Amino acid sequence: MTDVSQLKDSYPHVIVGGGEAADAAVRAILDAAPETEVLVVNGSQHPPVGRPALSKTLWMDPDKELTDVYLGTERTGATVVNDAHATALDPERHTVTVEGREISYGRLLLATGSRARRLPDQPESPRVLTLRETEDFVALRPLISEGTEVAVVGGGYIGSELAAGLSNVGARVTLCFPDEKLLAHMLPDSIATHVSEVYGGKGITLESGFRAGSVDVADPERPTVVAEDGRKVIADVVVLALGADPAVELAEDAGLATAEGGVRVDATMATSAVDVWAAGDIAAFPDALFGRRRVEHVVNAGGTGKTAGANMAGAHTEYTDTPMFFSDLFDDGYEAVGLLDTGLETREFWNDDHTAAVIYYLDGHEVRGVLNWNTWDSVGTALETIADSQAGKIGPADLEGRITPGA
Incomplete structure (x- = not known):
């Protein structure tokens, strides 16, 4: 190099x-x-x-x-x-x-x-980590083996993915997150309940309503995460996934x-x-x-x-995309665009066996986000739906059938 x-x-x-x-x-x-x-x-x-x-x-x-x-x-x-x-x-x-x-x-x-965000006055410890850079992974991986107790703090995008990954390699994971159910800030209750059940079924302990306030490293081998309400989670390793x-x-x-x-x-x-x-x-x-x-x-x-x-390099091209995002959560996955906020009104359309869904997030009559749950290759249609909604071409009553759940 x-x-x-x-x-x-x-x-x-x-x-x-x-x-x-x-x-x-x-x-x-x-x-x-x-x-x-x-x-x-x-x-x-x-x-x-x-x-x-x-x-x-x-x-x-x-x-x-x-x-x-x-x-x-x-x-x-x-x-x-x-x-x-x-x-x-x-x-x-x-x-x-x-x-x-x-x-x-x-x-x-x-x-x-x-x-990666850190907690206020977060102590320096080889057993209290974040996961954003390659150096973070290199520091974390040798600490994880079958039976390692890991507290993942934060139930968002990285936290939920990492908890699944750590569980897959045999770690005993406690996932601490502020919502009542995992990913409830972005997933409707029907899916958030399912995801929480799946994670629990994989042996992951879910500590809901947990807002981390500090980490105590008085025992350097067993750090303790302390919630704002006084709850404590003790583990071999703590990974903070608090956003960026x-x-x-x-x-x-x-x-x-x-x-x-x-x-x-x-x-x-x-x-x-x-x-x-x-x-x-x-x-x-x-x-x-x-x-x-x-x-x-x-x-x-x-x-x-x-x-x-x-x-x-001399071109004059414009970025015209509305970027999608995606994630895999054990055997489930999704593709999405726009704003996934359960503070908005949601409309849910499921397939017959209730394994796949299309969720629309509405602000009044306007679609602000689309979640394709176990539904693939439909982001283009989701974007067209948002555009048509913004233009007043369609309303909430026209959403059913725009995207076929599970397709």
Whole structure:
């Protein structure tokens, strides 16, 4: 791998970040301009990796190793420098500072992603971890074996996936989450009840209504998670899955415009600074259906990264997608678009044996989100339904039959 000391003083294209968005951008740039030079500043000690595998594939598939989920960015012809951090960006001078070294760029992409949230005054302990970066997985995996007691704190996207994965490799998992039922903030009661039953049936202990306040490491081998109501969960390992915050400090310090907690971009992924683009978790982009927003999911990372890279190479293409997201929860799975919020009205349509459903989330007469539960390859129709609803072409009475559950 390239060392910082080996870098040139100037590159036509510089990408800050080492995730899915960065990899997609590299490939788009080099597809359009194979002879150009691209520098990737990757903050991880490890090569760019497909992050979803850290909470899914590497736990569910015993034949998969970490090296199997590397993205291969370094094999594209780009110069990838690992364990390197950009600490300053000067858009006027077209320079970025990497590990104390100032490098000039022609065009630059910010794909800095997000960082895992921590509890206030969270203690440092090798047995109290998050799971966001490759380093987190590398630290966690050796601690897990048959019978290891693990407390997963947080019942959202990563927490629910990781609990399933840890259980699959034989860990004894306690899943602590704030809702009454697992994923009840986004799944209607019919599905949340089913998911909770499935997880319980897999031997996972569910601690509902649990809002973590602190972690006690007085016993360094057996950390204790303490809830705001005083409940305690003691385990061999604690994994905090409390969500993530976009890493926007570099952009903010450089004076770039921000929105929705991220970096404001137009449809081409261009920021307010000349020759600077942003993609992935940090990009607050104009969604044609839902307005300006950020989306933290691999599908959006790939799409925005590809768009940014193409435009850095001289194209003028726009990101017009409303990105979908998906997850697998043991034998169940879903694909979804829009806002899944059970504070909205929901309409449910099930197949005959009640194993698959299409759920619409409505604000008044307008569809704001669609969940295809065990229902596949219907995201396009879901997007059309949202668009037709916004345009007033259909109402709630017209939803049945738009998508066939289980198809």
